[in-house]
Amino acid sequence: MSLAAEVGLQLGRLRLDVSLAAGGAEVVALLGPNGAGKTTFLRALAGLVPLDAGRVELDGVTFEDPVRRVFVPTERRPIGVVFQDYLLFPHLSVLDNVAFGLRSRGTGRKTADGRARDWLERLDLAAYATARPDSLSGGQRQRVALARALATDPRLLLLDEPLAALDASTRAEVRRDLKRHLASFEGIRLLVTHDPLEAIALADRLVVLESGTVTQSGTPAEVTARPRSQYVADLVGVNLFRGAAAGGVLSLAGGGLLAVADAAAGDVFAVVHPRAVAVHRQRPEGSPRNVWRGRAEGVELAGDRARVRVSGEISLVAEVTPAAVAELALAAGGEVWISVKATEVAVYPA
Amino acid sequence: MTRPRRERVPAALGLLAGLGAAFFILPLAGLLARAPWGDALTALSAPETLEALRLSLVASLTATAVSLLLGVPLAWVYARVEFPGRNLLRALTTLPMVLPPVVGGIALLLAFGRRGLLGMLLERGFGITLPFTTAGVVMAETFVSMPFLVLTVEAGLRSLDSRYEEAARTLGAGRWTVLGRVTLPLIAPSLFAGAVLSWARALGEFGATITFAGNFPGRTQTMPLAVYLLLESRPEASFILSLVLLAVSLAVLVGLRDRWLGSP
CATH class of the missing domain: 3.40.50.300 (P-loop containing nucleotide triphosphate hydrolases)
Structure with a gap:
């Protein structure tokens, strides 16, 4: 058959x-x-x-x-x-x-x-x-x-x-x-x-x-x-990037660098789940390796979570609690800081 | 505040509309009023009347059958096949709808008459003469009535969702099965309407018939011809026959009311 x-x-x-x-x-x-x-x-x-x-x-x-x-x-x-x-x-x-x-x-x-x-x-x-x-x-x-x-x-x-x-x-x-x-x-x-x-x-x-x-x-x-x-x-609801990986750093096709905890090399896809994206009003303390400034563009409620579109050097969607939306006043838009742990970036060959 | 109310008719408009309606109703009323109802049965049962009636029915039904046989394939081709000159051909085959029937009759004579293009061949080759025969009546009637069927059926085919036919094919139906079990049943209302329209047109045919087939009682004298001739000799009988034709026309109109008269 x-x-x-x-x-x-x-x-x-x-x-x-x-x-x-x-x-x-x-x-x-x-x-x-x-x-x-x-x-x-x-x-x-x-x-x-x-x-x-x-x-x-x-x-x-x-x-x-x-x-x-x-x-x-x-x-x-x-x-x-x-x-x-x-x-x-x-x-x-x-x-x-x-x-x-x-x-x-x-x-x-x-x-x-x-x-x-x-x-x-x-x-x-x-x-x-x-x-x-x-x-x-x-x-x-x-x-x-x-x-x-x-x-x-x-x-x-x-x-x-x-x-x-x-x-x-x-x-x-x-x-x-x-x-x-x-x-x-x-x-x-x-x-x-x-x-x-x-x-x-x-x-x-x-x-x-x-x-x-x-x-x-x-x-x-x-x-x-x-x-x-x-x-x-989009169907799955994750952030997808494509770029060239070398020495633990990914140069994205759309511009920007993303540190990854993966030894992959060459043309790769990288996925970041919106839940793994942290949003701050101030530059975060500590040493997350992926930190950049962005601008909150819009908030959508999805169940008990809120999805925030953030544009910046690397644009992506972050998922936060509705409480965080209020706390960070994200609905009003404005400058935010984004951080993503290198271990939260899943990399696989393109 | 804005509650629906009846439209007020401007006087002049109402007058003209009334005149327009009267223009149609008065002749019918005249026909009904002047018809010699007492002599109706005698007039109708006169041998020549029955003969004309019989011939009219036979010829018009045969013409309708021929129209279906040739017209449905023609409509199918118009609706489904794209070829250069399709619109021109459609216009030519629709022409009899607007052509004066007498002209149609003359054209038929020139083609199928004893000295016509094809008629000569037919007569010499096969000994077939068409003009001034019952077959000629059928031809004349088919000529003027088939366009009604073709146009109606073509419109039906065009509005048919051809995916039903595709569904039938995925179920293993070949061309003829699709045609017989899906296409034709789905356009049955158009087929019926087209056939009735063309039959009614054939039944009333006068000009092409008298030109191409002549006026021989029992052979080519149909009802409309008889009505016309009786008007001279026995007007009462012609009134009665007119009423018969009127009744038939009315029946057709009522029968197709959902299609053309709309249902209020």
Whole structure:
């Protein structure tokens, strides 16, 4: 069970260049901001957007290879797709929607209906067989879409923002159900999302896509521990720097020096958690090695903590208690001193 | 303070609007008032009337069937295929909507008449004569009515979310399955409206029919032709037939009210 895809294509202003391999044992989430090309990548795998270059191969069978002029049309690819707003056929009953794939692939009505009923049973939808999709709730529609995609026993299941169409109150529950159903499916599972929570909850492996290229991939723990782009750093909520390390000092690409307790050398990323950033009104006593002046630019409350944006030679975000905001009068802005312990700077190769 | 109140109609505007409405209502009232209701049954059951009625129904329904068969693919091409000259071609095939029907009939004669471009070939090659036959009536009616269907169906196809068709393809549906089970059912309202409109247009067709197919009772004399001719010989009967056509038109309008009359 394996998917090997190298997708190269140009669609409007989007240049997509993604290489992705996936096996059956894991759920892969393609995570990225809007407009990064996630949906286009899924559509390319489905054969709905042709490749300019590259290759799509599933279990050793080539679906598409523009150089060798191979193109298996969408309807002959063993895939199942759950679309973002589900696209259930409004003129067909729930049962006919789920049986649609089987009927289209030549299964007789009786057999197709029987198997569709089994799927409805499995997804707790048996009572809605004769209902029209537009009479269902968002969560139910999502399950119908899943049943419809799975009914043909696809070897590759593609889900495009499977929870985006749901309101927040039902999302958690539907996500739990979806995780269970994904676990019981045997083929390759690839989902696309812009929601990091959704990606981390549902996937075993994240692939981060930004502006058409993969910037990072790995388990959710790996990705969140070592962000490799500003996008991921923002999602995780840490300060990310890049620079050249030598002799325990990091020369940042954006200017400034950062002392680190790491013997790394060369092009590296450095992460500083906002909690590890200390903010003072006066130049701190003692000898922290990283001390610089900055200006408090804004304060945001995040739960029981406050996040302060500080601009300076090295700009970053510091996390302090709301009490500290009051004590230091940070909300009013103004000059502050920043200190970061060298041991709090996590460094890893770029 | 600002509670909604009825718009006050300026007198001049109200007068003109009333005249405008009367202009449509008076002829209808005249038709209803002058119709010899007592002779209605005799007029309607006269053999030539029944013959014209039968021919009208057969020809207009056949024209609608032909319009569906040729017009739906044409609408599909207009809506989905980009090719140079598409707008020009669409304009040409829409022309009969604005062309005087008599001109349409003459054009048909020049193309399919016995000495027409194609008509000559058809007659010499296959012994087929189209003008002044029932087939000619169907052709004339199709010529003037098909544009209504094409435009309506094209609009339906354009407003259809084509991602439904993509969803069907990911489920293994080939072109024809997608067309039959997704596309056409989803544009069913447009198909229905287009077919009814073009049928109504075909039923009322006069100019192109009389020019291209002539006026032979039983063969090419449809209701509108019969109405016109009866006006000379038996005006009462022509009133009754007019009422029949009026009733049909009204039924069409009411049937499509959600689409064109809007629901208040």
